[in-house]
Amino acid sequence: MDGFRLEKPRRDALMPGGALRDREGRTRQLPRYFFEIDSWNAALDYELAPHFHLWEFIQTDVRESGALRIFPRYVPCAVSLTATMLERFREAVGEPVRIAANGGYRSPQHELTSHASTHCWASAVNIYRIGDEYLDTRERIERYAEVAREALPGAWIRPAGEDRGFSDDHLHLDFGYVVAVPHDAPGDPFNPKLEADPL
Amino acid sequence: MTIPSALNRDRAQSLPSDLDALRQRIEVTARKSGARAVAVALHDIESGTELHYEADRWFHGASTIKVAILLAVYGEIDRGRLVPQSRVHVRNRFLSAYDGSPFRVLADRDADSEVHAAIGKTMRISELALHMIATSSNLATNLLLDLIGLETVQRTIDHFGLKGLDVRRGVEDEKAYEHGIVNRVTANGLVALLRLIAEERAYTPELSREMLDILHQQEFKKGIPARLPREVRVAHKTGDISTVAHDAGVVYPPQRKPYVVAILTEWAADAGSRSPTIAAISHAVYDELRGAKAVPNGA
Numbered sequence: 001m002d003g004f005r006l007e008k009p010r011r012d013a014l015m016p017g018g019a020l021r022d023r024e025g026r027t028r029q030l031p032r033y034f035f036e037i038d039s040w041n042a043a044l045d046y047e048l049a050p051h052f053h054l055w056e057f058i059q060t061d062v063r064e065s066g067a068l069r070i071f072p073r074y075v076p077c078a079v080s081l082t083a084t085m086l087e088r089f090r091e092a093v094g095e096p097v098r099i100a101a102n103g104g105y106r107s108p109q110h111e112l113t114s115h116a117s118t119h120c121w122a123s124a125v126n127i128y129r130i131g132d133e134y135l136d137t138r139e140r141i142e143r144y145a146e147v148a149r150e151a152l153p154g155a156w157i158r159p160a161g162e163d164r165g166f167s168d169d170h171l172h173l174d175f176g177y178v179v180a181v182p183h184d185a186p187g188d189p190f191n192p193k194l195e196a197d198p199l
Numbered sequence: 200m201t202i203p204s205a206l207n208r209d210r211a212q213s214l215p216s217d218l219d220a221l222r223q224r225i226e227v228t229a230r231k232s233g234a235r236a237v238a239v240a241l242h243d244i245e246s247g248t249e250l251h252y253e254a255d256r257w258f259h260g261a262s263t264i265k266v267a268i269l270l271a272v273y274g275e276i277d278r279g280r281l282v283p284q285s286r287v288h289v290r291n292r293f294l295s296a297y298d299g300s301p302f303r304v305l306a307d308r309d310a311d312s313e314v315h316a317a318i319g320k321t322m323r324i325s326e327l328a329l330h331m332i333a334t335s336s337n338l339a340t341n342l343l344l345d346l347i348g349l350e351t352v353q354r355t356i357d358h359f360g361l362k363g364l365d366v367r368r369g370v371e372d373e374k375a376y377e378h379g380i381v382n383r384v385t386a387n388g389l390v391a392l393l394r395l396i397a398e399e400r401a402y403t404p405e406l407s408r409e410m411l412d413i414l415h416q417q418e419f420k421k422g423i424p425a426r427l428p429r430e431v432r433v434a435h436k437t438g439d440i441s442t443v444a445h446d447a448g449v450v451y452p453p454q455r456k457p458y459v460v461a462i463l464t465e466w467a468a469d470a471g472s473r474s475p476t477i478a479a480i481s482h483a484v485y486d487e488l489r490g491a492k493a494v495p496n497g498a
Contacts, residue, residue: 169303
């Protein structure tokens with residue numbers, strides 16, 4: 001689904017193709033293309049990877065924009081790449097990997113979204129439990145972070161700790177500002193300025 | 200607000216001597232119990248009778264403050280900002296009211312394991328409200344407080360003009376406690392709060408009844424209901440930490456309108472007989488008011 005074609009309330013909440021500033025003030029462009037999910041049952045059924053279905057990535061709470069808490073729901077297409085990466089992580093740990101509520105995709109309007117959170121790109125996840133272990137101690141978070149570093153070169157992992165920018169009750173895996181554009185997407189109009197100065 | 204009938208007003212006028220007897224029974228019970236302090240506030244909706252025994256003395260509120268949080272949550276429902284079915288992320292991480300540092304609710308100190316079992320998932324606001332009151336879940340309490348904010352609770356208290364309620368932090372915020380940030384209540388404050396709900400003046404009659412329904416599902420029954428006849432229903436909230444034991448609720452004897460009572464007690468940390476003292480005072484109140492039931496007009 002091209003986010004530009006959505007009706008206004010959802011477009012305002014999803015901000016397709018819009019921009020967010022990161023903590024350093026750099027502009028990051030939001031995804032424009034989304035999976036459209038008709039119902040919770042559809043989310044339960046939709047397999048992104050052998051052990052990850054779509055529902056895990058769209059579990060949000062009352063802090064999400066009201067327009068996005070009703071079906072059809074939308075999640076950026078990059079979620080399929082994130083699920084593939086998580087599948088690889090799951091193979092490395094050999095246990096079920098659980099994504100927390102509010103820990104998959106969050107819209108720019110979600111109350112927990114601050115700056116250019118990669119959750120708005122569906123390219124970050126908060127994992128609160130692996131197998132029977134809750135990731136609520138420094139030792140557990142660091143142990144699984146090490147596994148993630150080995151299994152997923154290039155992934156960014158939030159360091160364990162209590163201060164701002166750290167995490168103490170989950171493992172935050174982050175694949176950066178990934179934007180997935182489907183082959184049949186209409187694309188953007190030619191921009192001569194970009195052509196002249198692509199960097 | 201219930202307006203006492205003429206006969207009940209006559210009855211209310213004749214009550215001071217009865218209340219003297221009740222006051223004496225409370226004094227004797229309090230003295231024998233060894234409690235450091237006892238306070239009782241009573242409002243009988245049937246007759247308008249009131250009793251205030253040390254009722255403006257401040258106590259550590261313990262879990263009785265959860266009724267104020269319930270009222271504030273329903274205020275958000277009344278304003279349309281929340282619905283009971285709204286889902287909340289169950290996460291055991293909160294920020295101290297003292298300095299914003301993170302703290303957690305210890306699972307082994309919480310009476311309710313069901314909410315802890317949902318960590319990482321979501322629960323409905325209605326479920327959290329029920330756990331906060333019926334099993335006094337500290338985790339559910341902090342989740343709701345985190346959602347609506349302390350300022351909303353205080354605004355709600357101010358909106359209804361309630362005195363004797365001071366909610367300043369979440370539950371188990373040890374750092375705030377060490378720095379003197381304490382949730383406090385008076386017996387009068389709790390009775391005023393519960394009267395709002397019992398008399399269906401809290402937002403709408405429907406929302407008041409929903410809150411009452413939650414209070415009716417209280418699972419800790421060693422206080423106010425313990426020595427009352429089985430047919431007496433009680434919608435109440437207990438509060439129990441090492442140095443205080445409280446119970447405050449709406450008591451529904453059969454064939455008459457309810458009364459609202461708050462019994463607050465303070466103890467040495469190792470003291471026993473806390474619940475039996477509350478139960479004895481509750482029984483004395485019930486005994487005294489039993490004769491104050493409504494007399495039908497023309498009888």
